[in-house]
Amino acid sequence: MTKQIIYLVISFILTAILGKIVIPILKKLKVGQSERLDGPRAHLKKQGTPTMGGIMMIISIIVMTIVYYIIDGKDIVPIIAIALASIGFGIVGFIDDFKKVVLKNTEGLNPKLKMLGLLIISVIYTMFLINYANIGTEIIIPFINYNLLLPIWIYIPFTIFVMLAATNAVNLTDGVDGLAGSVSAIMITAISIIAIKMGYESISVFGAIVVGCCAGFLIYNFYKAKVMMGDTGSLLLGGVISSMTIYLKLPLILIIVAIIPVLETLSVIMQVLYFRKTGKRLFRMSPLHHHFELSGWRENKVVAVFSLITIVASTIAILIV
Numbered sequence: 001m002t003k004q005i006i007y008l009v010i011s012f013i014l015t016a017i018l019g020k021i022v023i024p025i026l027k028k029l030k031v032g033q034s035e036r037l038d039g040p041r042a043h044l045k046k047q048g049t050p051t052m053g054g055i056m057m058i059i060s061i062i063v064m065t066i067v068y069y070i071i072d073g074k075d076i077v078p079i080i081a082i083a084l085a086s087i088g089f090g091i092v093g094f095i096d097d098f099k100k101v102v103l104k105n106t107e108g109l110n111p112k113l114k115m116l117g118l119l120i121i122s123v124i125y126t127m128f129l130i131n132y133a134n135i136g137t138e139i140i141i142p143f144i145n146y147n148l149l150l151p152i153w154i155y156i157p158f159t160i161f162v163m164l165a166a167t168n169a170v171n172l173t174d175g176v177d178g179l180a181g182s183v184s185a186i187m188i189t190a191i192s193i194i195a196i197k198m199g200y201e202s203i204s205v206f207g208a209i210v211v212g213c214c215a216g217f218l219i220y221n222f223y224k225a226k227v228m229m230g231d232t233g234s235l236l237l238g239g240v241i242s243s244m245t246i247y248l249k250l251p252l253i254l255i256i257v258a259i260i261p262v263l264e265t266l267s268v269i270m271q272v273l274y275f276r277k278t279g280k281r282l283f284r285m286s287p288l289h290h291h292f293e294l295s296g297w298r299e300n301k302v303v304a305v306f307s308l309i310t311i312v313a314s315t316i317a318i319l320i321v
Helices: 002-028 041-046 054-071 076-102 111-133 152-173 179-198 201-221 230-247 251-257 259-278 288-294 299-320
Strands: 138-141 146-149
Touching (some): 138 251, 201 230, 251 259, 259 288
């Protein structure tokens, strides 16, 4: 556990330092956030806030993964695989952000191309697990700790679905200052503790690195945010969460640990279906955090309550594994 704490602290310091370098560059390049005109009115004042801050986390993850390889180098395959998959998702997000805020293309990356990019990375990671990692096609069912052996023709699409669902769910959660970073840090902490319990030291170290990155980023992202993570950061974190749990054979634990991203996603689906059927809105606005904002909650309250729910859910997940 000492090793994980050391890596967490170093990655926190590194990301905090990078913020002092990257944010002024983003400001100079006028890489500003664009807010939805149909969104909460309070968000309009965030127009122009530097975005693509997820770059800070990507750089820190790359540096710290190299440091781990040089210093420890033990059981490096899982950490390299998870890091590459996560960064791959982050790069897709970076391309989307780049088109929106640098090239001033309000549509960003074509949704079909964006999904194709995420799909390709998910397929590559899944094929790696099957052909090189030799972890098998079992998944652990929480609560009863039963190892369910999936036929390969079910395991492949299931794993790909989990990765696509997780990345998009975390992406939807990113809409309030500090929310995605806080919730992700708690989720990854829980997954890292579970990895320690299961004997996966390198995966727990990688999780500690990412938690440190989130903490360093949150220095600049809590209300009022000096920088937004953008899709660069949210897709990166979704990749971390999904690829870690899949390697641990615990993708189903996300139903518990990722309760907030799950609810955020369900709120969007329910809003669309309800509107199509009745012509009315089920929520004031979706994703769910916007509903509470429009109900009078301050952003800090949304972050605090959603984080508390994630802590409770994560504690349950740790106890049942």
